[in-house]
Every structure is written in structure tokens, then in C-alpha cells.
Amino acid sequence: ADLEVIHWWTSGGEQAAVSVLAREFDQLGADKWKDSAIAQGENARAVAYQRIFGGTPPGAAQFNTSRQFEELINAGLLQDLSSVADKEQWASFIRPPAIFGPCQKDGKVYCVPVNLHSEQWIWVNRKVYQQAGVTEPTTWQDFLESAPKIKAAGFIPLAQGGQPWQEFLLFRDMLLGMAGKDVWYQVWRDKNADVAGGSAVRKVFETMGELRQYTDQGMAGRNWNDTTNLVITGKAAAQVMGDWARGEFVLAGKQPGEDYDCIPGPSPEPYLTTNGDVFIFPKQKDPAVTQAQFKLASMLVDARVQTLFNNAKGSLPIRDDVDMSLADACIKKGLALLKRPDAIVQGYALFITPDTRGQIEDLLTEYWSTPDMTVDAAQQRFVEIIGDAD
């Protein structure tokens, strides 16, 4: 049967990766991968929801490792994959276990994690740093110190995209990098308003405010990959972005360590959050499609497919036993971190709803683009949002 897969992997590196999945699936036999690419995650997820809601669910749909699909599980609209998962003993090799958490409910399995995305990276253009005569930053403090010099040299110190999610990403990166793991959990998991209103978070807001001056005028509305391109082409020095930015460098033919560098954090003590993509499998009327769903689910966690896919995508595999020898220096840095359990932090998305996330994005984008807004006011609203979150 044809298995329609909704995803938002339309960017260059992503396309190569999703093509791996499609090809591998088609080679399994009778079933065909039917591609439904819809640009931008929110659109793709909205369509997936509407399709499921409207009674013509896709065979599979990409979501993030998060609470985005918990209502689908609760409403009993997703296919229970326990039979496959139990047989193949997914729980035994999917790591870190946190990324499998959102997929499970009452002992049943409703989604398949396919990769791990680490967000805590700053991508720098080595040549720019060389020309500006400063060293690449490893902490936010370093960054703030070097930025004026880079700016003086005629480069954009911080390439930042102009979309709310990118501003939120920057904020998260700074929160984890500056305030550390405990604050992270207290804010996201425990929704501790006191901590959210505390000095550690305040410092993050302050720093973020300072960063505004190191960006460029063309920021408004800019996509992340266009922003990455600024770093690639040497117009900007650095960009804070998840590991998916690597694909852009690769496609541009740049060499890690030579042309560019990926620096975890920046933080004195780098962490890796466990975000990633999962596929959900809505319940189907046609048993043949259901069979195909099981087949795809099984294939997605297959070690070989994981290798091919994650090498293409530049993300980290969900299992330990895959061959990532082909991976480049940046991926290897991530893999190395992944091996240290204390460096692994659960992603914010496991704890807060898209609604809360949206509110925070609204706040941050407003704050980021409104220099007049005081740190107090911004933090005050942050506290309210965290306090009201469920």
C-alpha cells in the first residue's frame, strides 16, 4: 500500500535525509513511500492534525519530541505500536530514554523517535574570527567580549534570524549555557516561578538585550538557513543554531575545523538537550496500510537506516550501536557529549505545551525587537507565563 508521510523536511540537508528514508522504505517491498512535504513545521503539523481530525489521516507524520501530539494519544487516534516495539525491544536501545518518554503512555507506544537534535551549538566562521583577530568563544562571556571587535572589523558578530522560534532558541541556549541544568529543570519541568523570576534568569534576559546591538538590520523575518548563509559566506561571525545548520555548511562545501567550527554551548559546561523528531502513525481503516505503518516504524529504528539517515541529516542517532564513523567532526562532538549522561538534559518541549511555548515566543520576540522593553517587564511576563503553564 501507499504510505503517505507528512513532514516538513524541505530544506537542502533535510531533503537528502528524507530521501534516504523514502528509498529504504520503497526497497522493503510492496509498500510505497508517498511524500507529502509541507514547508514549515507548524504548517505540516497543522495539516497532519486536520487530516487526522477530518478522517483522512496520513500514514505517518513528523512531529517533534514534545507534547505536540499528546492530545492525539489521549483521543486514541494513534496506532499502538507496542507489538513491534516490544518485539524489537526498542526500550532497550533507544537512548537517552527521555526521548522515548513522550511516545509512551500506559505502557503502549505511539510514536517512533528517529533522531536527536542538539540545539546547543554556536556555529562560527573561522576566517572571520581570524580576520577580526579574536579567538572563537566558548562561553557567552567570551562572546560578549569579542563581539565589539568583530563588529569593528566590519562583520556581523551574531547572525540571528528574525523568527520567534529562533529567538526562543537563542534564549534557551543562553539559559542552559549561563544558568545551568538545575535552573533549566526548575523553569521548564517544575515551572518554578521563583526561579523564573530569579537572578539567573534575569542575567539571561540582560545578556539577550545586549546581544541586540550585535546583529544586522536585515534580521527581520529572516529564515535560519539564510542566516546560516551569512556565516558561511563570511558576512557574519557566528550563529546560534541547532545541529541541523551543519547540513548547510556541508552543502556549501565547507570543511569543519577549517572553514567553520561548531562549538557546543557556548558554555563552560556544555549540555545537550534531547530534542528530536518522531513519527506518529495515525490509526487507519485499511489493514494493509497499518501493516505498512508497522513496517516503517520498524525500519525507522533500524541501525543501518539510522546510520544513513543521521549521516545525511547531521543529527544524532537514537541508538548507540550505529556506525557513525562517516560522521564529521561536529557530529562526533555531539556523539561524545551524548556518551556522558550528566551532559544530557531533557528538552523543554517535553514539559511545556505548544501553547505555553507560543506565549514565550511572543514574549521573547517582542522583547528582542523592542529595545525599549525593560528587563524587568520582560522577566515579569515570563514569570507569569511559567506560573500559568500547565
Next chain:
Amino acid sequence: MTHLSTAARADNPYSVAIRDLDLDFDGVRVLRSLNLNIHKGEFLVLLGSSGCGKSTLLNCIAGLLDITDGQILINDRDVTWEEPKDRDIAMVFQSYALYPQMTVEKNLSFALKVAGVNKEEIQRRVSKAAEMLHLTPLLQRKPAALSGGQRQRVAIGRALVRDVDVFLFDEPLSNLDAKLRTELRVEIKRLHQQLNNTMIYVTHDQIEALTLADRIAIMKEGVIQQLDTPQTIYNKPVNRFVAGFIGSPGMNFLQGQLQLQDSQPWFIADSALAGLSVPLTHYPFCADLTGSKAVELGVRPEHVVVGEAATALPVCQEVGVEIVEPMGSDTLAWTRLAGQAFSFRTDTELNLKPGDRLLIGFDPARASCFDARSGERI
């Protein structure tokens, strides 16, 4: 209502009979308990000023409006709730209402085709009507390529082909210029003489009404004021409204008092200046006279006699001419009588000029006298 309709049924000799017709538009009563009987073959004209409900009445007869109350019979058949097409009527509109996208021939044959008449019959009737109305050379043209008069003829033709008993005309000539109006008027009259079917004709042009009608129904605010032959309506209007409406140039009205002097009725004009007393001894009163009463005396301009001949009449005065309107065949002159505007018709040969003074007079027996309050003829 019921007793009337059952009673009337027994011996209804009428082509169209309307019984106690009421019609409301959004709660406003436009026609009120209207009764009208039209004989077979009669040419009835509905005359009245704009907005008096003429078209509304015609539309009711045609079945284009759902009536509020009452009954409409055509040829003895109650058609109150029949479809227009089942009423044995045809209608001609002021705006022609030709189907612009169809040729004249198609316009003429549309109704027949819709009714499923067979081709030869359609062909026959269309060419007969076209011939009768001199439309044969125009059959392949579209309405846009016709002159106003030709269009109106097509509209009449469209009614003609349907071969019905009752023709309804809603101001068919209003959109034409004076010359064409006169021509088509004669044609319609001729048509009526040929076909001899019932025709109900709405107009607000009194010349049309007078020339065409067997009987005229004069309407005002949804009520028929007078229903009679043109002569009677012209000479003996039942009220001031009818009198003023009919006749062109219009009737002169002199304000005044009706008084009995020496048990003879006299009309004394209201006037600050020159007085005017008119003896009404020979006036055919329809009501008893009691005491003095405000009245208006109506005198038609053509009943005024000019010059020496006037001295023979009961009323005769010398007046100054103010305005002269030559109309070719004769001339209308305006003057003042007892201080009130007064017009009269004279021969063009007299060659009047403003400022001329002359004798005028009229015969009170041919005048009309109306109660100033109710407007009714006395």
C-alpha cells in the same frame, strides 16, 4: 365577499371581473376593495397619476402579484391563484421588455415554444402577427437594432401571437416621442377594431385615454374615482380630481361661494378686485342646495367664447391677455378672471398678443361645480 362571488357567478357576462380586490405592499394598502367589471371586447383605459396603483392593478390581473384579498375572474373562471400563463392574457410593457439577446422572430415565438406549440403553427402565427404590425422585414434583427416604435410594435406582436382574449397594456407608448405616440395610438385602435378582444390599457396620458377608450377608469390612490365613457368623464366629471386630471389644457377652476339669491343659485367668485357673479340657473345640479357653500367652478378653456359672440352668454367680461401660447391649430391664452388665473382657447387667426383686451364669456350650463371641501360635483 363570499356572498358576492357566488351571486355574481350566476350570470357573469364579463371578460374580466374584479371583486373586492385588496393589495398591500409591506403593510401599505395600495389597492382597496376595488371592483371592476370589463365587458367582452371592451377597450378599458386605467388612467391616473403616477403611483396611484394602475400598474399594480394590471399586475394583479396578470397574476404577477399575489393579491391580499378578493377575487379575479377572467372569462367566468376564477383565476385568482392561477399562473399568469394560464389566465388567457397577454401583456405589453412600457419598457418594451423585449428579450435583448433574441431576434424579433425569437421574441415573438418564445412563448409559443415554451408552451410546446408545434413548429408550423408557430411559424404561421408569427408571420401573421409580423404582417399585421409591419414587422416582416425586421424579423431577423435584434431589439437593439430597432427604433423605439418598432420595438413597441414587437412587444405588441409578442402579445398578439399568443392569441388570447385579454390584452393588458402598461403605458405602452410612454417611452415614445409625440409623433410616434400618435401613430401607434391609431394602430392600436385599429388593432382593437380588427381583433375585437378585451383590452385593458394603463396610461397617465389623458389624450391617449380619451382617444382609445370605450370606457375610462380614473384612479387615485388605489381607488377608482369614475368609470365611464370618455365623453361623460370629460363633460361631467364626478369630482374636482377627475375634472382637473382630464383635459389639456386643463380646466380652469374659480374659487367662490354658491349662494341662493331669489331662490336662484349663483356662483360668486372670491375676489378682492373685480367681482364675478355667475347665474347657475341652467346648471344640472345633482344635489339639493341649502344655503351658501364654498365651491369651485370648473370651466374648460375650449368652452370659453371670445369676442362679440360672448355677449350673448350669461357670463361675459372684458379681460386683458397675459400669456399667449399658440399651438398651431389653435391658441391658448391666459388671463385673469376675478383675480384668478384663467385660460381659454381661441382660433390662431385672432393673433392675440399679451396686453390685448377682449371680451370672453362662457355658458354656466356647460361648467362644473364642485364642493370646495369634498371636491364632489354638486
Next chain:
Amino acid sequence: MTHLSTAARADNPYSVAIRDLDLDFDGVRVLRSLNLNIHKGEFLVLLGSSGCGKSTLLNCIAGLLDITDGQILINDRDVTWEEPKDRDIAMVFQSYALYPQMTVEKNLSFALKVAGVNKEEIQRRVSKAAEMLHLTPLLQRKPAALSGGQRQRVAIGRALVRDVDVFLFDEPLSNLDAKLRTELRVEIKRLHQQLNNTMIYVTHDQIEALTLADRIAIMKEGVIQQLDTPQTIYNKPVNRFVAGFIGSPGMNFLQGQLQLQDSQPWFIADSALAGLSVPLTHYPFCADLTGSKAVELGVRPEHVVVGEAATALPVCQEVGVEIVEPMGSDTLAWTRLAGQAFSFRTDTELNLKPGDRLLIGFDPARASCFDARSGERI
């Protein structure tokens, strides 16, 4: 053109003078070398059928159209290339052309305000015009809340306040019903007598032309056919077109031959049946007669005498009545004379019916005789 204008300048006693006016629309000549002189204080009516160029001529005088060639003088001043507002004219339109969103008062005063006239003066002129036209109680209404007649009065008022020498009217009464037309006609006439300024009035209604005009210019296809007083035009039309155009009911035309018999001119009607010979001895010929010639004899319906009196006339025949059109004041009857349709006007009292037979006759001296080919009066 130049020599003419300098020459004409010297002694131009005219209010409006038009010299050799040509006007083309997209290469089509609509007015051709037209000359027209209008006296001060004259009421000139331009009469003609639709599309003959009346409005075009008026628009040229008003300066609303750029002429192709020629010259226009108003009060001795060459205004050919002046803006309309500088021509000392005012204009009234058929469609009223009121400014719909302004009250009557604003409509009247707008032009003055734009021209910078001071407030009291505006006030004075507006109230004077309003009084003259009985518009005072309506000053605060908007045009939509006025009847057709009132609207047209406002349109006239708008011209009035501008206090100019020449008034131009483009079919001002065509959109009104017959009754109102008659009323406003009288008012315009009265206005002219009061103001005594030059008025040029376009109409295609000949009754309007006859009643209002000092002189009438009858136009056909951009050329003035006859320019004369109403009486002359009515009684002595220069050609068949003018004769047919003027008069309602229209003139009868009898086809026939003009022959000299015993050196006396006779009109012999073309007829298969009953013959008709009319002696034209007393007819005022304007041309020499040579031999036989196809002509049309024009007889006005009101010049026909009915009954015994007819026997005294040179032409007298017994005829059968075909159609009777009572018009209130008199009656038009249709018959056949020498096989040709022929109408005549009679008293209503005669009470004619189709089928009646009676004697009719007319005086050839009052008839008009036209060359059948050229249409010119003979």
C-alpha cells in the same frame, strides 16, 4: 473666417450670433456651415427630431464642445474659444443635472460661491430665484426628495441665480409627464416675459416649440430647414419635412399630380378608385408652373370643414369615417380621400362613430403643395 469676423464685428446687433459653424464628431460632420442670429431678448426654439444636432449646437454655444470651424459671438464678443463660465450663459438640462448630495439651496448657490460672490448677494439672489420659482419651502430638501417638476424648477433656478444674458435649455421638460409639462411651459414663458433675456430652447416637442417660441429654427441632419415665427412655420412650411414635423395631429398628405388645365393649376390625386381634383387657383404659388409634376398636397386636419358648410368650399366630398379619436375638446376622425388616409378635426358634439358618412371639404388656398421629389414648397 478672419475677414468675416472683422466685418461682422462692426455692427452686430445680436445677442448670439453663429457664423459658418462646422462641427465634426470623429470625422462625421454633425453641423454644417450653420448660421444663426438671435436677437436680444428673443425666445428661440431649436426644434428637430432626435439626433439632428440640436443638443450639439447648444453645447457649441455653451462652449461645452470645441467647434471645428466657424465663430460664435455672444453680445458682440467673440467667445469661440472662451470657457463656458466666461460666456455669460446659463444652461438647463433635460436630466436636471442637479448635484444630488446638495440641498436645493446649495444647488442654487454653489456656482456663486465658487465664483466668490459675497454671502449677502448669494442670499439675495437665491431667495429671489426661489421665490420666483416657488421653491422657497423646498430650499432645505435634497433633490431626491423632490418631484420631477420641482427638480426641473431647481435646475432652472440654478440658471436664474447666475444672472446672465443668455439662457440655454436642452429639452428641459422631456422627462416630465404631460400635465407638468404644460404647467412648467407656462412658467417658463412667464419667466421669459419677466426677465426678458435671450433664451435658446431645444426640444423635439412641437407643441412646446409653438407655444414658447418667438422664432423657431427647425433642424434636420445638422442643417436649419426653416427659421421663422411659429405662425409662418405652421401655415407656410417651406418643405414637406417641416410641414410633416409641425402640427399635431399631423398634416394630411395627398399624393397626386399638379396639372395646368385651361391655364388654371389643378391638383389631381393619384387614385385607383374615386378621383379627386382640387383647383389651386387661389393657392399662393412661390414658383412658376411648367407642365405636369408629381406633388403632394398637404392639408391640416383642422382646416377641414365638416357638414353642410363644406359645400361652399372648392373641395367637398362625402366620406365614410373609419376611426374616431375623441380628444376631449375635439375629435379626430380618420377617413379615406381618393383612397388615401385622411384625418380631420371636428367638434366633439358631432359624436361621430366609425361607419358614419358625412361631407367634408377644405379650402385649397390654405393647403400646402410640395414637390414630390425635392419636398420643396411650390
Next chain:
Amino acid sequence: MQPKPASRRRTQQRYGRLGIYGFLLLSALFFAIPLYVMIITSMKGMPEIRLGQLFSLPGDPTFAAWIKAWSQACTGVTCEGIQAGFFNSIKITLPSVALSILIGSINGYALSFWRFRGANLLFGILVFGAFVPYQVVIYPMIIGFREVGLYGTLTSIILVHTMFGMPIMTLLFRNYFASLPSELFKAARIDGAGFWQIFLQIMLPLAVPIIIVAVILQTTNIWNDYLLGLIFAGSDNLPMTVQLNNIVTTTYGVREYNVNMAATMLTAAVPLAVYLLSGKYFVRGIASGAVKG
């Protein structure tokens, strides 16, 4: 002799006209620039675009970007350009335009000539509906379509376009028919024609000017729709605008502006052509009754 007054007046007029043409040309320039930018950018190579000279003519004009946009650009796994979407858009637009105009004209006709009880209320609701943002009613509509088993089919997207187009279409036709003389309708009824005969044989042929306006408006609206197509059309019928969006947001390291522009132009080609070919009738049609409020 002085210069003829005629020529003086004409000279003044000439200056006035120069002003008019000047202003019109400037405005035309403003309106045309975006199109110009799109066209020239689509004909440039990427290196040239990077120079950042948006308004300069392409040094080496090429249609490569157009070809790529039409048949090669990748949208997800497939790299077939936007051509597939083009045919989907046709599949959606043709029936939707036809159906919405048919229904709109029937409504307008019924409302103008056959006043039945509740007609005005229905119409009032419909006019109000013109202001309702789609999004407000999308969820209940999805439920509705799901219940009748139509969700995600070509039928459903056609119905959706018809329903959302109905307020404007009905208004358009109602106003037009209301401007026709009612005698026409009366005459037809007396001639014995019924509801449908009058509509099909008398009224529809007369509505050609307004049908042209309706075709133009609806073609543009439906062709350009993205949201409704994405939600209701089903995965097999996604319109061209979805592909366009994928291409425009799908890029290698550098966004391929030339391909984006070409794809944009290709997507806009159909409504553009409609306007170019029938702009004259558009103004005429509007003048014939659509603006009577």
C-alpha cells in the same frame, strides 16, 4: 494678429495633459516595478543576484530558473517542480469557478426576481459571511465534511471554494439582475416560462458582462488560494500554491531567488493572463451593474 485664442486654449490643455500623462506614467512605474523585478531576477544567475542589484537587467539572460522551477525544483522527496501542482490547480479552479458562478447567479436571480420569505435574511447572513475570516469556521467545516465522508477530496475543496465565494458572487449577480428591468421578468412569466426557463433562456444570456467579472474574480481568488487547498484538497490535489510555498521555503544554502521568482511568476501566470486578456471587460462588466451598491 495675436496668436489665435484657440491655440492658447489648446496649449493650456496640452500642459494639463502632460501632467496627467506624467502622473499616470509614474504611477504605472510604481505598479510595474515589482513585476519587473520578478521577471529580471528570474532571468539572472545566482552569482549576479548576490551582487544585490535588484533593478539592473540580467547580464546574461537565462531561462534556466524557469525550467528548474517548472520541472526540477525539489519539494520534499520529489523534484518535479511545480508542474504537478499546476494541473491540480486547474483541476480545482475550473469546476470551482464554474460551480460558484452557477450557484451565485442562481442565487442572485432568485433574490432579485423571486422574493420568497426569508430570502433577504439569508442574503443578509451571506453578506455578513463575506467578512467572516475563514479560519473561524474551518474546524466545524472539517467536522462537517468528515461526517459526510468528503473531507480531503477534490469535491470538498470545490464545495469549500463555492461556499466561501458565494457571498461575493451572490452580491454581484443580485446587484446586476436588480439593475435589469423587472418587466423583462414579468414578460417572460406571462409568456409562460418557468423558474428555470427564465433563468437559462432569458437571464443567463443577459448576464454575460457580469459573468466575465465573476470569472475573473473567482479565478484569481481560487487559483491564489493556499490555506483552503492545503486543508481540504487532500494530498493528491494540493494546489500549485502549496508547491510554490515549498519551493520558496525550500533552499540549499542560499535561497535561489531566481527559481523562487520564476516559480512565483509561473504560479501567478494564469490569473495574470486572465487579467491581461479581459481587463477591458472587467471594467465594463463592473460598470454594468456590479457597483450599484
Next chain:
Amino acid sequence: MSSSASQSGRAGAARKRWQWRPLLATTPMALTAIGIFVVCVVYSVVLAFTRTKRFPTFDFVGFDQFGRLWHTSRWLASVENLLIFGVLFIAICLLVGFLLAVLMDQKVRMESAFRTVFLYPYAMSFVVTGLVWQWMLEPSLGIQNEVRSWGWSSFSFAPLTDPDFAIYGVIIAAAWQSSGLIMALMLAGLRGIDSDIWKAARVDGIPTWQTYLFIVLPMMRPVVVTSVVLLGASVVKVYDLIVAQTGGGPGISTEVPAKFVIDYITERGNAGQGMAAATMMLLPILLLVGPWVYNEYVRRGARP
């Protein structure tokens, strides 16, 4: 027919027989009007009073959603933007449309070429409009860069990068797209004005601009109303343009209510909040448009 009772009974039947065809023919309209614009709207409004996330639940929470809504600065900014956008967009379109129509009405040569140029943007979707104008207003690519390359290096025109001016950048794009349509409407309206009015004004010596302003424009009320309705409807719905051109940014400076609603009912999965916002959008429409629609179409009914 012997009694009035039976007669009126038949009368009633006859009337109904009259009506069934138009009723049948307008079922699609009735279904749409009631099914979509009443039932669906009411359904959505009801959801505004519930805790609905992604799936409708009828777990009522009173006015909580509205309370939260009016405490959200993005919503407040959206409302403010909609007002600015709506007023300016409609005003500019009317002004430009009218001006162009007036000039086009001067018997200009190549009228059809001009008309096409003015009208073609309307063939562009708001998405395309947004993209094109994003490029045009991009500081390093667009107009600013071009003008600077001519030598005027201090020239600055990049409204989209400045939160205070971004909404005006959006208005430029929207007006570019829609002015042509208004021009066409106005042109049609101008052509429909009785030519005698022009002549009367000329004879009265009223300068052309005053004629247009004080006489002709008021006479075109129906056209203006139609235009405002068309523009107003698109203002309320504006979404695509924002998403394509600015994504609501910079910050929240170009957010609009429709985008707020959509974000909440899709990505953010809080349909209750989204519908509360939608309800707030419907309210002014109902208050502003409702009476007008009622007056114009329901009560007066009949013919316009």
C-alpha cells in the same frame, strides 16, 4: 370555491406552489448561509467559552479565555495593527484608486495599457505580494540598496526592519495589490455619471477639482460603499500577506488578529483561546457591518 375558507386554503397552497422552485434553487445558499455562517460561527463562538485545546471539549470556563486574551500584549498589538492597517489601507486604496480613475477618465491614450498595469497586482495573491515586497523592502537587496548604489549612500528606506514602521511596509504592499481594483470600480463609477452633470458644472464655472470632490465623489457613494466593503472584508481576513512578508515581525510589530487566531487553533493547540480571539473579531464586524447589512439588504429588502 363555495366558501372563503376553502378558497383561502387553496390560496395558501397556491402560494406555496409558487415558492418551491426558488426555494429549491437556493438550497445551496441556505445551506451555506445557515450551515457555515451561522452554525459554524456559533459553534466556534461557543468554543471560546471552553477549555478546548485541539479537540473540541465542552468544558466551559466562562470568560476566562477572554480575560487571558486581553492580557496578551500580542493580541493588543494585533488589534492596534489591524486598526492602523485597516484605516490606512482603505484610505490609501480609495485615494489612489480614485485619483487614478479620475486621470484615466480624461480620455487618455493607451487607457487599456494603463488599466492593465494598475490592475495586474490584483491578480497576484497576497502571498506573492508579500514575498515580492519583502524583497523590494529588504535593506541589502531592495530599493534601499538600489538607491544607495546610485550614490545616495545615506538613503534609508527599510520599514520592515523597524518595529515602528513595519506595519507601513505591509500597508504599501497591500495598497499596491488592491488599489487597481478600486481604480477599476471607481472608473466604472465615473463612467456611470450623467454627462449632463459635467456640463452643468462647467457652465456653472466650477473648477474641475471641485467638481470631482464636491459633486462627483458624493455621487459615487455606492461605488465607495462597494469598495469599502471589499477592502474591509480583506482587512479583517488579512493573514497571508503578513505571513509572507513579515511573519508578524519584527517582534510582534505586524501581528494581526487573523494570524493570532490561526496560530492558536493550529500550532499552539489552544483553540479555546483562538476562538475567543475570533469572537472578538466577529463582534465589531457584527456591530459595524450588521446594521449596514440589515438596512441595506434585509429591511429595505427589495431592489437596491
